[in-house]
Amino acid sequence: MIPALWQRLNGSSLMARALRSSMLTVGGFGAAQVMRLASNLILTRLLFPEAFGLMALVSVFMMGLQQFSDVGVTPAILQSRRGDERDFLNTAWTIQAVRGAGLWLLACALAWPMAWIYDEPQLLHLLPVASLTLLILGFKPTRMDTANRHLLLGRVTLLDLATQGAGILSAVILAWLTGSVWALVASGILSALIEVLINSRFLPGLRNSFRWEPAAAQELIHFGKWIFLATVCGFFFSQADKILMGKYLPLDHFGIYNIGYFLASFPMLLGSMVTRRILIPIYRETPPTRSRANFLRLRRMRFAVTAPLLLLVTTFAVMGDWLVDVMYDDRYLAAGAVAVIVACMQMPQIIVQTYDQAALAAGDSRSFFVLAAARAVLMVGSILVGLETAGFIGALFGYGAAFLLAYPVVVWLARRMGAWDPLHDLVFAGLGAGCAAFAMWINWESIRYLSLLGQ
16 A cells, blocks of 8 residues: 555656645645644733734734735746746746835835724834735745646745744744734744745745846736736635624634634635645646546545545534633633634535636636635625624624625536536535534533623
């Protein structure tokens, strides 16, 4: 068995590269999450819940800036026929660097309005400094995208872990010394600097320089205009919970939500990373519309991805309350029920994660935008309805409702790309419903307590 596995992993075929890259991505992500969890446990003892709520607002703001200006440089490099050409890569890097500088200037300009909207004076100083990371990350080398394009992720994974380790170590030391949210801000800047420097130094490939080739710029902008709109919508889809809860809930409750979300979101983040890094090259080289053999190959891959992710998210749904009770102090106990509900609510999204990248692999960024727009509208609307009708716990169930309501649009996109697999969806929908019901039943007392929080 082991020699057979080694034979499948060895070589330069698409399957061998995909298997190696998947294993490296999963292993690297797992190691990164272990480090994040360890740092989270330490930082929750050095800082207060309000600090995590405040930093969550800063993170949402910076993510919003990034996604409101994303022109799709990375997916363009992954799918373009010119993705290995020097002029194309340097033009893409130039666009990325100019964008980073613009984002930092915009962050400085928006700091006061954000402090006023959320009634948090500290944001006036935190946002311009924290957003220096956007300026720094604008200079990330395209070597990282080239390695991803060819599914050569070994060294990239090691460098990612080194970057995260340095950021975590600096955050813990600074939190111990200062006891302030500024420790998290400073560690973020240091982590961004290290990421750019070590990837520029240790990854093989093109050394980037400023370049503007009109043909390359035109291709990047044409592909990126729909990516830009899709990422704007993607921001509201992925961050609506934090935007709205940060406004509706007290900072300590918002900090508790972020602790619970951090635990429960591990499987979905893992699935997102695997599909983002692996599936565009796979769909590009073996499109499901080309042959029945390609479709069946993708079906096997899809089952192999969804099954362990669903098992993992079920584990967090069942054990979320116990994990929080064991790992955190009494200030964060309500985060256990948050972890249980969020894990259950994410099951529908985990089941359909393998469809999203099919449109980008085919160069159809417009269809990808339609899906992102529908998801954003549903997520914002569902969470708002939940907050208005049932408060904190209503928002959590509204979060899950948005995933379910978006399923018809996912099917529309998957059918356009020839990727929809109703057998896969039906099997895992049944399993997911049973697992969610069981997890909610055994954690019902904690969920009932959460429903009373803030009343």
